[in-house]
Amino acid sequence: MPDRTGHLTGQSGSPVPPGKGAGQTRFPPMRLTVIGTGYLGLTHAVCLAELGHEVIGLDVDADKVALARDGAVPFFEWGLEPLLRKNLDAGRLQFTTSFAEAAEFGDVHFLCVGTPQTVSGSADLRYVFAAADALAPRLRRPSLVVGKSTVPVGTARSLAARIRERAPAGGEAALAWNPEFLREGFAVEDSLSPGRLVFGVTAEQSARLLRQVYAKLLANGTPALVMDLETAELVKVAANAFLATKISFINAMAEICEKAGADVVRLADALARDERIGKHFLTPGLGFGGGCLPKDIRAFQCAARELGVESVVRLLGEVDAVNLGRRSRVTELARAAAGGTLSGRRIAVLGLAFKPGSDDVRDSPSLHVCGQLLREGAQVAAHDPVAMRNAARIQPDLRYADSVSEAAANADAVLHLTEWAEYRLIDPAVLAAVVAHRRIIDARCALDEAAWRSAGWSFRVPGRGDCLLLDRQLRTAPPRGRAVSSPVRGVGCGASVTP
Numbered sequence: 001m002p003d004r005t006g007h008l009t010g011q012s013g014s015p016v017p018p019g020k021g022a023g024q025t026r027f028p029p030m031r032l033t034v035i036g037t038g039y040l041g042l043t044h045a046v047c048l049a050e051l052g053h054e055v056i057g058l059d060v061d062a063d064k065v066a067l068a069r070d071g072a073v074p075f076f077e078w079g080l081e082p083l084l085r086k087n088l089d090a091g092r093l094q095f096t097t098s099f100a101e102a103a104e105f106g107d108v109h110f111l112c113v114g115t116p117q118t119v120s121g122s123a124d125l126r127y128v129f130a131a132a133d134a135l136a137p138r139l140r141r142p143s144l145v146v147g148k149s150t151v152p153v154g155t156a157r158s159l160a161a162r163i164r165e166r167a168p169a170g171g172e173a174a175l176a177w178n179p180e181f182l183r184e185g186f187a188v189e190d191s192l193s194p195g196r197l198v199f200g201v202t203a204e205q206s207a208r209l210l211r212q213v214y215a216k217l218l219a220n221g222t223p224a225l226v227m228d229l230e231t232a233e234l235v236k237v238a239a240n241a242f243l244a245t246k247i248s249f250i251n252a253m254a255e256i257c258e259k260a261g262a263d264v265v266r267l268a269d270a271l272a273r274d275e276r277i278g279k280h281f282l283t284p285g286l287g288f289g290g291g292c293l294p295k296d297i298r299a300f301q302c303a304a305r306e307l308g309v310e311s312v313v314r315l316l317g318e319v320d321a322v323n324l325g326r327r328s329r330v331t332e333l334a335r336a337a338a339g340g341t342l343s344g345r346r347i348a349v350l351g352l353a354f355k356p357g358s359d360d361v362r363d364s365p366s367l368h369v370c371g372q373l374l375r376e377g378a379q380v381a382a383h384d385p386v387a388m389r390n391a392a393r394i395q396p397d398l399r400y401a402d403s404v405s406e407a408a409a410n411a412d413a414v415l416h417l418t419e420w421a422e423y424r425l426i427d428p429a430v431l432a433a434v435v436a437h438r439r440i441i442d443a444r445c446a447l448d449e450a451a452w453r454s455a456g457w458s459f460r461v462p463g464r465g466d467c468l469l470l471d472r473q474l475r476t477a478p479p480r481g482r483a484v485s486s487p488v489r490g491v492g493c494g495a496s497v498t499p
């Protein structure tokens with residue numbers, strides 16, 4: 001198991017002594033390439049080298065390649081940079097912009113290029129095809145190209161034919177699909193200790209090669225699930241669709257709770273204790289964002305539409321709509337907290353990354369809310385531990401603050417939009433001294449409500465009624481048999497915020 005720095009513990013990376021004869025190793029290093037060294041590809045290249053392989057990472061972006069050669073990671077990811085440096089120093093890892101060099105070097109080539117969203121919502125496959133087209137004519141010996149990017153079902157099979165046609169090695173240039181499930185913020189840990197490996201193949205030889213690549217992980221008990229190309233492609237998008245659906249489900253329940261005067265936090269807690277449901281991805285709040293989930297469910301919708309499966313189109317359309325709706329709801333709560341208008345109001349925003357542990361602001365729910373606040377005339381001061389530089393490129397009109405207190409100075413309301421652990425450590429009494437009004441909206445259900453309230457803050461969570469009031473009323477409940485009017489109706493989140 002890797003620790004938080006990503007190092008394999010109990011397995012130093014040196015080959016395990018042979019079972020059969022002297023000079024043999026159980027995990028012989030292979031020569032691998034990783035094409036596209038963004039979030040996924042750089043992590044993958046580093047982790048393959050950490051597993052003992054010789055690896056070349058290739059990117060068309062010469063600046064990224066130069067940074068990687070210098071041992072620098074251009075994004076925030078726990079434990080990745082030390083592992084990059086370690087494997088550069090060990091001579092197992094190199095970087096290039098040359099497809100000729102990569103094709104000459106590698107026996108297995110991983111495709112990790114981006115598949116962003118097109119205007120219509122479908123996956124933009126031009127980078128996948130460009131990378132395959134640049135590589136295939138240089139494949140002169142038996143080789144395996146392995147797709148890891150997230151693609152619509154059917155892409156792999158057409159790519160396999162295209163590579164076969166263009167490669168001098170012809171049918172000896174095979175294609176497999178090995179989708180990636182890593183989470184940003186835990187990318188190293190997830191790569192070195194994945195829950196499962198999925199191998200989409202058309203021939204047993206491809207599965208054999210993939211088992212060799214991941215031999216150490218398999219020896220550690222990671223299951224490898226071998227299947228056809230189409231199922232492997234679908235496993236990835238179905239996993240993301242399920243996670244997105246779970247988040248939007250609890251956020252749809254938050255909408256109901258707001259109307260009914262109920263408490264979605266207590267509801268989620270009660271649901272999570274049912275082991276068939278589980279607690280993960282069941283936290284209500286501002287919903288999901290980032291470079292994967294939103295684009296993947298939209299691309300899945302487009303693929304389902306092409307296949308004529310309208311039920312999936314409708315389901316994912318609702319998941320997306322509920323998710324986006326939470327952003328507007330938080331803006332509404334901010335408007336109410338600021339006294340009915342955002343025009344000229346000073347709003348402090350805590351958290352800009354799409355989730356804690358990452359500096360990724362692609363489709364960040366927080367930045368989306370910031371845009372809405374600005375459009376309504378608010379003056380927004382924002383803080384994030386690591387994502388401010390990325391956020392400033394997308395949203396230059398925010399005021400970026402070096403500390404929470406600086407962001408909150410003279411604020412009419414504070415919005416907690418990304419649940420960094422350090423925000424849970426804020427002393428509400430200390431922050432109370434710098435704001436103009438003690439009003440906070442905890443859009444991630446992560447702060448200690450009682451502590452904030454006892455420091456005199458008006459505290460709101462979307463989808464949550466006034467729980468402390470509820471608690472007080474339950475404690476002073478009349479004896480059994482007497483009618484009790486609903487204690488929370490009228491003070492639920494549907495009601496406007498009391499300043």
Ligand code: NAD
Binds near residue numbers: 036040041113149181
């Ligand atoms: P990214 O934008 O960070 O990286 C893509 C990289 O590909 C860039 O560095 C780009 O320069 C490079 N590239 C583009 N065209 C190229 C070409 N023709 N040849 C070589 N390199 C090329 O994207 P990402 O977040 O790493 O995502 C890559 C894929 O992995 C996507 O399909 C994504 O959905 C999937 N994925 C991402 C994650 C994640 O957490 N980021 C997790 C699982 C799956």
